[in-house]
Amino acid sequence: MAKVSILHGQLLDITISRLSQQLIENHGDFSNTVIIGLQQGGIILSERIKQKIKTMENIxxxxxxxxxxxxxxxxxxxxNILTPSKTEIPFLIENMKVILVDDVIFTGRSIRSALDAMMAxxxxxxxxxxxxxxxxxSRDLPIEPSYVGKVVNSIQSQYITAEWKEDGHEDDNLWLINQ
Amino acid sequence: MLSTKHLLGIKDLTREDLELIFSTADQFKEVINRPIKKVPSLRDITIANIFFENSTRTKLSFELAEKRLSADVINFSSSGSSVKKGETLLDTVNNILSMKVDIIVMRHSSPGASHFLANHIDATILNAGDGTHEHPTQAILDTYSIRERLGTVEGKKVVIVGDILHSRVALSNIFALQKLGAEVMVCGPHTLIPKYIDQLGVRVEHDLRKALEWCDVANMLRIQMERQLVKNFPSVREYSQHFGLNKELLESLDKEIVVMHPGPINRGVEITSDVADCENAIILDQVENGVATRMAALYLLAGKQN
Known part of the structure; x- marks a missing residue:
């Protein structure tokens, strides 16, 4: 099983900083904006972005x-049946600008489900x-992200895994794995 | 993934099955507290609720759970149906199945009726109570409610009080509690405790005060008059004096206990109104959890149908 690192350590941190800067550029003081991380890959990323915005703009x-x-x-x-994870949205999203955050977009089907789930x-x-x-x-549906960290060309049989320090890994790393 | 295709009784489930249902129910509980309480998971599934016996809570709870999962639902109750004209159970169900039904939720007065169906037809069967045998979803929601209130079921002492002999709730609860690591005691008059129940590994007590002093949770069952062919105690008044839980008795204990009741309550018989409505009682939580746990069971069973 061959694996190639796509993003790691400092480079990954720079990418997250750049994405956060883009958000600040478009959302100003975030008075009308909320972030929603998608289980499970988007949770740590959304927390990192929240932290970056806090450090940069104190918001x-x-x-x-x-x-x-x-x-x-x-x-x-x-x-197999997928086991559900926690949903916690402790604010109203009515008339708010929502930024959905996920680690990887592939077919776009998860995002379609997320849009559906969010509307509840x-x-x-x-x-x-x-x-x-x-x-x-590799998209099955006409869904495109508004902000992208890195574009990767990959084939169906490959997949991407993320290792985060928050999960106990020594360093942050995103791997492209050949099955 | 559940280890069984049907949900016929707690006896067939493993501890892992119960824990999977609980963790799934946690997420469904969040769903039913959203502004929009519906998810599309079962939109391509048709469920028939077949009730050959009276029911309020279970039937409503199942129907709500099914609708919250976006399933198509048809309801059938034996009164006013062709069962009265002499149609057999198998014929009735096969006719319903011809209408392309995927899951059958059945309550029946004969113990083993749901096992019989599971052996003879192709659909997934969910037992909603079969005579005096089992009522698995009630035990799941009861143990889920204990877990919610006390953090865990493991190591807790639970007493089931009342008509153990005629109660399917009691049997399913005993299995579920034991599988989850709780200690179980049954308490009631000699005539309403099955003779060899100690072989299930439960304690038996005939003094309510002693039972309450021992336990962390008391599950007060209703006297099932409709199933009693002979008189098992002299009068309802005498039963309630010996085995009814009142505020005075509850407050005289030197610890807080959780009071449960599967409903319907006969206020003033097994439990007085002030106890039923007090802080210790989680009777309405049980009803709310009933919907979430049934959604979890239906979701997990439907997921096994590929």
């Missing part, structure tokens, strides 16, 4: 987490999508 952006398991389009079509909490005025890795040319 506390409300940050929630959303699980999409019950909204997936492949329920009963896969071998109200009608946001605008939704944007931030992804650390965009696996280009």
């Amino acid at each position: 506390d952006v409300p940050c929630g987490q959303l699980d999409i398991t019950f909204h997936r389009d492949d329920f009963r079509r896969r071998e 909490f109200g009608r946001p005025s605008k939704v944007e999508l931030l992804c650390l890795i965009d696996r280009k040319y």
Whole structure:
């Protein structure tokens, strides 16, 4: 099983800083903006972005987490049932600008489920999508991220895993793995 | 993934199954407290609720759980149906299945009725109570409610008080509590405790005060008059004097205990109104948890149908 590092350590930190800068550029004082991290890959990333914005601008952006398991389009079509994770959105999203955060975008199906799941909490005025890795040319649905950390060309049989310090790893690392 | 295709009784489940249902129910509990309480998971599933016996809570709870999961639901109750014209259980269910039903939720007065169906038809069967045998979803919601209030079921002492002989809730609760590591005691008059129940590994007590002093949780069952063919105690008044839980008795204990009741309550018989409505009682939490845990069970069973 060959694996290649796509982003790691300081380079990854620079990428997250750049994405946070872009958000600051577009959302100003974040008075009408919330961040929602998608379970499970988007949670640590959304916390990192929240921290960056806090350090750069001293603004506390409300940050929630959303699980999409019950909204997936492949329920009963896969071998195993996915176990749901926690959803915690302690704020209203009605008329707010929502930034959905996920680590990797591939087919776009998870994001479609996320849009569906998010609507249960109200009608946001605008939704944007931030992804650390965009696996280009592999979309099943017409969904494109608004902010991208790095574009990767990959094939169906490859997959990406993320290692974060928060999970007990020595360093942050994103790997492209050949099955 | 659940180890069984059907949910016929707690006896068939493993501890891991119960814990999977609990962790899934945690997420469904969050879902039913959202502004929009519905998820699309079961939108391509049709569920028939077949009730050959009376029910308020279980039937409503199942129906709500199914609708919150976006399933299509049809309801059937034996009164006013062709069962009265002599149609057999198997014929009735096969006719319902011809209408392309995926899951059957059934309550029946005969113990083993749901096992019988599971052996003879293709759909997934969920037992909503079969006579005096089992009522698995009630035990799941009861143990889930204990876990929610006390943090865990492991190591807790639970007494089930009342009509153990005729109660499917009691049997399912005993299995579920034991699988989750709780100690179980049953308490009631000699006539309402099955003769060999100690073989299930439960303690038996006939003095309510002693039982309450021992336990962390008291589950007060209803006297099932509809199933009693002979008189098992002299009068309801005498039963309630010996085995009814009142505020005075509850307050005289030197510790706080959790009071549960599966409903319907006969106020003033097994439990007085002031106890049913007090802080220690989690009776309405049980009802709320009923919807979340049934959503979890339905979701996990439906996921096994590929």
